[in-house]
Amino acid sequence: MRSTLSLSAWLMAGVMAMYGSSALAEDAVKTTAPFNPPAEETMPSGPMGEAIRYGHQLTTQTQVYAKKYVGNDLNCSSCHLDGGRTPNAAPWVGIWGVFPEYRTRNAEVNSLQDRVNDCFQRSMNGKPLPEDSKEMKGILAYMWWLSKDVPTGVDVEGRGFKRIKAERAPNPVLGKAIYAEKCAVCHGADGQGMKGPEGQYMFPPLWGAKSFNIGAGMARLNTAAAFVKANMPLGQGGSLTDQEAYDVAAFFTQQPRPDYARKHKDWPKGDKPKDARY
């Protein structure tokens, strides 16, 4: 389950309480829009177009364009596949209109800037972007453009990850064997990923000092299993059973990875999910 509740859903609940109308209630639950990212050629020209393109570069070549804010070997698009244009890989299509959003992890209403910086600090094991930096403005411009055809307050189909269920307790020993057979060819036998001959990004690490830290969403079993099921092995998403996705996720999420210094501040209201690593 998503541990978030959008501001719009809250407002809707308030409106429904006021009117008590079942017709309105039915309309209110139909809150998804089709997944339709805008075509590349529709990117505007001029200063807005430049900011959008820069945001695309920042998120797909984060190692190059935002190096000083990144503490590992990942790009944003290592997880948000195709620069946030893949459903069920936490896409950014429609993201503009669903923030601000209340999140239980910090028990606050989070802006889209806060959410971007959360991934910088956890998934990228790095530092937050200054809110008024050109990098933040570029990322926001890109997300705004990706979202331009989605109404405000509406989730796209394929937002986040499609949750799956394990039939029995996930088994990391079986997961290790699945990893060796189906993942190691790209991510390396030791999980450290692989770089090209000039040190350039090729396959991202799944654990170790150069991977996401324990505070990242991907370090959580349910999230990692859902991502893997839909998207891995790359190009063969859906080929693992739900149980295999859980077993392999139980293996790699528990491998050593960087700590997250501010972890004690998470879930201040005490509703920590069971699959958190701390």
Ligand code: HEC
């Ligand atoms: C290691 C994988 C990983 C990397 C790298 C990563 N993220 Fe994320 N990101 C996640 C996960 C997991 C979520 C939570 C999605 C969920 O549970 O619905 C998320 C959520 C988000 C969201 C909110 C999505 C939503 O639907 O609410 C935004 C925005 C975002 N990330 C931006 C970024 C940016 C910008 C970068 C690069 C600076 C980045 N992420 C790097 C894994 C990653």
Ligand code: HEC
């Ligand atoms: C054909 C090569 C290939 C195979 C096989 C493969 N992956 Fe990936 N994986 C990738 C690439 C490439 C990315 C990053 C996508 C990008 O940069 O566009 C990725 C990203 C990931 C990520 C998010 C980024 C990170 O470093 O944490 C996870 C988790 C992941 N893969 C898990 C797996 C698992 C588990 C398997 C085996 C079931 C697997 N992958 C098999 C190529 C592969």
